[in-house]
Amino acid sequence: xxxxxxxxxxxxxxxxxxxxxxxxxxxxxxxxxxxxxxxxxxxxxxxxxxxxxxxxxxxxxxxxxxxxxxxxxxxxxxxxxxxxxxxxxxxxxxxxxxxxxxxxxxxxxxxxxxxxxxxxxxxxxxxxxxxxxxxxxxxxxxxxxxxxxxxxxxxxxxxxxxxxxxxxxxxxxxxxxxxxxxxxxxxxxxxxxxxxxxxxxxxxxxxxxxxxxxxxxxxxxxxxxxxxxxxxxxxxxxxxxxxxxxxxxxxxxxxxxxxxxxxxxxxxxxxxxx
Ligand SMILES: Cc1cc2nc3c(=O)[nH]c(=O)nc-3n(C[C@H](O)[C@H](O)[C@H](O)COP(=O)(O)OP(=O)(O)OC[C@H]3O[C@@H](n4cnc5c(N)ncnc54)[C@H](O)[C@@H]3O)c2cc1C
Numbered sequence: 245x246x247x248x249x250x251x252x253x254x255x256x257x258x259x260x261x262x263x264x265x266x267x268x269x270x271x272x273x274x275x276x277x278x279x280x281x282x283x284x285x286x287x288x289x290x291x292x293x294x295x296x297x298x299x300x301x302x303x304x305x306x307x308x309x310x311x312x313x314x315x316x317x318x319x320x321x322x323x324x325x326x327x328x329x330x331x332x333x334x335x336x337x338x339x340x341x342x343x344x345x346x347x348x349x350x351x352x353x354x355x356x357x358x359x360x361x362x363x364x365x366x367x368x369x370x371x372x373x374x375x376x377x378x379x380x381x382x383x384x385x386x387x388x389x390x391x392x393x394x395x396x397x398x399x400x401x402x403x404x405x406x407x408x409x410x411x412x413x414x415x416x417x418x419x420x421x422x423x424x425x426x427x428x429x430x431x432x433x434x435x436x437x438x439x440x441x442x443x444x445x446x447x448x449x450x451x452x453x454x455x456x457x458x459x460x461x462x463x464x465x466x467x468x469x470x471x472x473x474x475x476x477x478x479x480x481x482x483x484x485x486x487x488x489x490x491x492x493x494x495x496x497x498x499x500x501x502x503x504x505x506x507x508x509x510x511x512x513x514x515x516x517x518x
Pocket of ligand 1: 279355368
């Protein structure tokens, strides 16, 4: 039987070294869980026809702690994040985000590397990694580089990643303070975020929003106002000026601005005394 997949030229990597050599010698687009890719295949909008299946690379599936740093392999799925004791302890807001991604099938196949590389401003894990200043580890056949999360995205669905590179891991330093995550969508499961926010309540609060700009964003003016002791109403007004959401199919810009301001107030109230 011929399917949309039949027209694709798919190679399967046997190991990370094999994958990186293939990307160097025979440029291809990596496929991990294929949850984003398959949507594009089905809609007929997938341009690259040459793909590299990296799903078998178990070396990218580890969650470990090296020194103080939490290292999450790029092929770690949402289900693995939800079940991981160390993630539950160190990054409870990533567990919450993972529980709200798609449904069980998507959680079983979707990976954090795919969420980050797909570069949708509505990606639910992105505000979490932005708020905690994670580091993305990229590897190619010629070496490895570490990119601060805040420098990874250069525009709408654009990143600094080269075609011969893979995301191999995300590194996270210990997070001090109470973590908070909220996703606003049309329903609890299978809904793309209208607004998604991750935040940490600490003397210097860290707050990141998705779906309010072409990329996930931190809101430094709002963070500074809160750390300087501004009232939450003043901080919410600053946030309203600081973000520039767009009108699209899912929501109006005005709705997104108002909901973002309300979410900031909710974050502040929920983490009071933390
Ligand atoms: C029904 C449905 C519901 C969904 N719900 C949500 C949701 O609620 N929240 C949300 O955020 N997302 C959602 N998604 C989107 C998707 O499931 C996630 O973005 C997922 O994390 C993608 O991971 P993947 O491994 O399937 O990526 P893939 O589809 O395999 O790849 C996506 C992109 O990332 C690239 N890529 C993948 N891995 C790597 C790597 N290691 N290095 C470099 N590039 C890489 C691929 O080349 C491709 O461009 C949903 C998708 C579907 C179909």
